[in-house]
Amino acid sequence: MSHHKVILNNVCFTYPDGKNALNGINIEIHHGESVAIIGANGAGKSTLLLSLVGILFPQKGEIRIGEMPVTKKTLNIVRQKIGFTFQNSDEQLFNSTVYEDVAFGPRNYKLPEDEVKKRVEKALEIVGASHLKDRPPYKLSGGEKRSVSIASVLSMEPDILLLDEPSSSLDPKARRKLINLLNQFKHTKIITSHDLDMVLDVCERTIVIGNGQVVADGNTFEILNNGELLDKYGLEKPFVLQGCPICSNKN
Amino acid sequence: MINIKNSIYKIRFLDEISQKNTFIHKLHPLVKLIVSIFYIIMTVSYGKYEIFSMMPLLIYLVLVFNLGDIPLKPILKRSLIVLPIVIGLGIFNPILDNKPIYIFHSISISRGWVSYLSLIIKSFLSVICALLLISTTSMDKLAKALQQLHIPKIIIMQLLFTYRYIYVLLEEFSNIWTAYSLRAPNQSGIHYKLWGPLLGQVLIRTYDRAERIYSAMKLRGYNTEFNNTENDKLILKDYIYLIFWIVFLLVVKFYNIPVLLGSIFTGA
Numbered sequence: 001m002s003h004h005k006v007i008l009n010n011v012c013f014t015y016p017d018g019k020n021a022l023n024g025i026n027i028e029i030h031h032g033e034s035v036a037i038i039g040a041n042g043a044g045k046s047t048l049l050l051s052l053v054g055i056l057f058p059q060k061g062e063i064r065i066g067e068m069p070v071t072k073k074t075l076n077i078v079r080q081k082i083g084f085t086f087q088n089s090d091e092q093l094f095n096s097t098v099y100e101d102v103a104f105g106p107r108n109y110k111l112p113e114d115e116v117k118k119r120v121e122k123a124l125e126i127v128g129a130s131h132l133k134d135r136p137p138y139k140l141s142g143g144e145k146r147s148v149s150i151a152s153v154l155s156m157e158p159d160i161l162l163l164d165e166p167s168s169s170l171d172p173k174a175r176r177k178l179i180n181l182l183n184q185f186k187h188t189k190i191i192t193s194h195d196l197d198m199v200l201d202v203c204e205r206t207i208v209i210g211n212g213q214v215v216a217d218g219n220t221f222e223i224l225n226n227g228e229l230l231d232k233y234g235l236e237k238p239f240v241l242q243g244c245p246i247c248s249n250k251n
Numbered sequence: 252m253i254n255i256k257n258s259i260y261k262i263r264f265l266d267e268i269s270q271k272n273t274f275i276h277k278l279h280p281l282v283k284l285i286v287s288i289f290y291i292i293m294t295v296s297y298g299k300y301e302i303f304s305m306m307p308l309l310i311y312l313v314l315v316f317n318l319g320d321i322p323l324k325p326i327l328k329r330s331l332i333v334l335p336i337v338i339g340l341g342i343f344n345p346i347l348d349n350k351p352i353y354i355f356h357s358i359s360i361s362r363g364w365v366s367y368l369s370l371i372i373k374s375f376l377s378v379i380c381a382l383l384l385i386s387t388t389s390m391d392k393l394a395k396a397l398q399q400l401h402i403p404k405i406i407i408m409q410l411l412f413t414y415r416y417i418y419v420l421l422e423e424f425s426n427i428w429t430a431y432s433l434r435a436p437n438q439s440g441i442h443y444k445l446w447g448p449l450l451g452q453v454l455i456r457t458y459d460r461a462e463r464i465y466s467a468m469k470l471r472g473y474n475t476e477f478n479n480t481e482n483d484k485l486i487l488k489d490y491i492y493l494i495f496w497i498v499f500l501l502v503v504k505f506y507n508i509p510v511l512l513g514s515i516f517t518g519a
């Protein structure tokens with residue numbers, strides 16, 4: 001299914017206040033790849049993801065998803081394939097119950113109600129949030145919100161997953177669940193994260209962003225082992241690679 | 252700080268009880284909407300000086316409260332919001348309309364007072380009816396019902412978004428308030444010099460978040476349709492409910508039941 005390629009061609013984005021967040025990004029991601037986008041705070045990771053789903057439109061350059069340029073006209077088609085979660089889950093959840101929120105996507109695609117129900121239950125089950133079904137989202141804890149927001153895109157059964165810092169605020173068990181879930185998801189996934197141990201577990205490819213530019217792109221293991229590079233762009237080797245006698249024994 | 256978080260909880264309260272699963276909640280939204288509108292129309296169409304003949308209208312409210320398992324106090328409290336308006340509206344009635352009306356042999360009061368009281372009762376009945384509607388029917392379902400009544404989409408959208416963003420606005424407000432009070436522990440309230448900037452912040456942040464939320468909706472396939480809740484077909488129970496209340500309201504409007512009952516019991 002080569003039609004789920006993601007291509008960014010010299011993408012530049014400037015915020016209305018003049019802040020240059022992306023300065024000529026070139027990336028090509030093939031179908032089925034799992035890619036981590038890492039970089040310091042403010043490097044432009046979230047901006048990049050937001051432009052992939054057409055919430056922001058780059059002033060220069062082109063983004064193609066599955067051979068289709070991301071423009072205002074193609075948005076509806078492009079977005080059907082993508083499951084996107086915001087860095088801040090509060091922005092993702094707006095219905096009066098968790099169930100309604102997870103059902104929101106499937107219902108918009110006019111699925112019959114029993115199919116919607118099946119999908120919602122499955123998605124909540126996967127993220128381990130079935131017990132939260134009837135709670136109002138605004139009363140959940142940060143991590144619970146995170147799990148629900150991931151369920152709310154899984155229920156749409158997307159072809160591409162774009163997750164902005166999915167493991168932040170998850171407890172270790174929930175984080176492990178997330179990692180397993182991501183490893184089971186066989187389609188394309190693009191994840192931004194500061195959780196480099198998770199990146200190591202989930203993504204075979206890593207792209208380092210610094211000041212709105214791609215500064216490294218390659219095999220995750222190699223990049224995360226390159227202490228000099230990581231240090232330069234505000235990152236650190238993940239614990240398992242730090243040669244710590246306790247952690248590295250596990251591998 | 253606690254207070255403002257509390258009031259958000261309370262505002263969301265209606266939203267929450269609208270998710271219950273009682274007989275009333277399970278009725279078709281369209282039916283509930285029509286009955287409520289009809290109830291309000293009938294209520295306000297009572298004569299200016301009628302008070303006692305309106306009493307049977309209470310039966311509807313009491314039944315919905317009970318069957319819908321709706322707590323009385325929070326709803327009554329919310330209905331007080333209209334009190335100032337109503338009091339203001341009718342304040343001149345007693346002065347302008349001061350013909351006496353005899354209620355008991357020789358005791359008389361001015362007709363203005365009666366019409367004033369009647370106005371207040373009507374307003375409360377209508378407001379409580381509307382509050383009961385939204386506490387037994389979620390906003391999305393109501394929107395769908397409005398659509399089925401061929402209300403223009405643009406109006407329904409306005410309604411839905413307003414309803415959704417009120418929470419966003421309040422939450423942003425409470426976040427800022429909390430952040431402020433944590434770092435200014437010795438002040439009660441916010442210093443007046445900061446009202447301007449803080450208010451500006453609230454608006455900008457709300458706007459931003461509203462925009463993000465809207466994006467999140469679009470991302471999940473939202474295309475200005477209300478697919479988010481399926482309203483089912485009307486079933487027998489719905490028709491019975493609808494016809495029952497319409498007949499009831501017409502009967503109590505055109506026959507003065509309290510007087511009838513009174514005359515039956517006194518044998519007059």
Ligand SMILES: Nc1ncnc2c1ncn2[C@@H]1O[C@H](COP(=O)(O)OP(=O)(O)OP(=O)(O)O)[C@@H](O)[C@H]1O
Binds near residue numbers: 042
């Ligand atoms: N709405 C905005 N308006 C103006 N500038 C913004 C806006 N959002 C982000 N920026 C700026 O754009 C740059 C990139 O921000 P972005 O959110 O993409 O960073 P990030 O890599 O996701 O960081 P983090 O790791 O903290 O999430 C930052 O310098 C930030 O200050």
Ligand SMILES: [Mg+2]
Binds near residue numbers: 045046047087164
């Ligand atoms: Mg970010």
